Amino acid sequence: MSVPTIIVHGGARTFEPDLKEVVKDGVRAAARQGYDHLIGSGNAMDAVVEAVSAMEDNMVFNAGHGSMLNLNGDVEMDAIVIDGRNLASGAVCGLQGCANPVQVARLVMEKTKHCLLTADGARAFMKSQGIQPIPNRELVTQKAVVEFETYKKYSTAVEKVMLSRSIPPVTSDCDTVGAVAIDGNGNVAAATSTGGITAKLPGRVGDSCIIGSGAYADNAVGAVSTTGLGESIMRVCLARRIAELLEKGETADQASKHALDFMSKRVGGTAGVIVISAAGVSGTARVAHHFTTTNMVWAAISNGYMRWGIDPDQEESSELKA
Numbered sequence: 388m389s390v391p392t393i394i395v396h397g398g399a400r401t402f403e404p405d406l407k408e409v410v411k412d413g414v415r416a417a418a419r420q421g422y423d424h425l426i427g428s429g430n431a432m433d434a435v436v437e438a439v440s441a442m443e444d445n446m447v448f449n450a451g452h453g454s455m456l457n458l459n460g461d462v463e464m465d466a467i468v469i470d471g472r473n474l475a476s477g478a479v480c481g482l483q484g485c486a487n488p489v490q491v492a493r494l495v496m497e498k499t500k501h502c503l504l505t506a507d508g509a510r511a512f513m514k515s516q517g518i519q520p521i522p523n524r525e526l527v528t529q530k531a532v533v534e535f536e537t538y539k540k541y542s543t544a545v546e547k548v549m550l551s552r553s554i555p556p557v558t559s560d561c562d563t564v565g566a567v568a569i570d571g572n573g574n575v576a577a578a579t580s581t582g583g584i585t586a587k588l589p590g591r592v593g594d595s596c597i598i599g600s601g602a603y604a605d606n607a608v609g610a611v612s613t614t615g616l617g618e619s620i621m622r623v624c625l626a627r628r629i630a631e632l633l634e635k636g637e638t639a640d641q642a643s644k645h646a647l648d649f650m651s652k653r654v655g656g657t658a659g660v661i662v663i664s665a666a667g668v669s670g671t672a673r674v675a676h677h678f679t680t681t682n683m684v685w686a687a688i689s690n691g692y693m694r695w696g697i698d699p700d701q702e703e704s705s706e707l708k709a
């Protein structure tokens with residue numbers, strides 16, 4: 388038996404001061420929605436998909452509604468789920484016209500023999516599963532357009548956003564979302580969903596849908612979801628690297644810090660991670676979050692308490708209301 392626990396993130400980057408409360412509200416609501424499923428169905432996979440779906444529906448986050456725009460001004464989304472019981476995984480990339488890519492990723496895992504479907508194929512599969520497409524433009528928010536127009540002026544948008552801690556945000560956009568959970572039976576699951584990076588080349592696929600980069604989950608070890616510069620995260624297989632460090636006996640906190648240090652020293656770039664280590668004999672899972680960006684918005688629930696934060700070394704907490 389384990390203590391049911393969930394942690395979610397709403398992206399790692401610099402958040403404008405007046406946006407901080409909005410995104411903290413968003414991750415708290417998503418964590419609560421996921422936690423209610425964790426307790427209700429008792430299933431870690433249900434919990435992470437619910438939590439990520441809530442953030443995809445919240446226009447303030449860069450996933451589903453609110454996704455960032457590629458160089459053509461279009462939305463192309465990536466998402467993944469991983470089940471720690473059997474390492475099953477499903478993912479989509481370059482998906483258009485879908486409100487909840489994480490739910491399609493789950494169907495890829497449950498209904499196909501494959502791990503990852505791309506673009507038109509992913510969309511056709513989505514329709515075959517009875518999920519109605521929506522016009523891609525419905526996913527486009529005003530803030531995404533403003534962000535796009537601003538960053539189009541820079542040929543090095545990716546570097547400007549992610550390679551420096553000190554660049555102030557140009558607009559009030561937010562970032563990739565993710566969730567990891569452990570249920571009462573000790574099963575872990577991870578989910579990540581994103582619109583990617585503003586002004587990315589059409590067809591660019593980031594880390595978020597890649598096993599071991601944007602997410603990882605294994606009951607023997609724990610679960611991880613990442614956010615940040617996909618090109619760096621993929622090159623060090625960040626989520627799997629954290630899992631390896633857990634396997635070697637590091638705590639969730641140590642593994643997060645060491646893996647992010649390794650990434651920044653070896654390939655550069657910034658990122659954030661959320662981690663739950665497997666419960667082990669005590670039955671108590673360890674939860675950690677760590678980021679090398681200026682901010683990462685996160686929220687965690689366990690044992691009747693919610694904790695959340697956005698700045699380094701800062702957190703708030705309150706008893707969970709019924």
Ligand SMILES: NC(=O)C[C@H](N)C(=O)O
Nearest residue numbers: 562563583593614615617
């Ligand atoms: N903001 C993000 O987390 C972006 C995502 N990791 C990507 O590179 O697509």
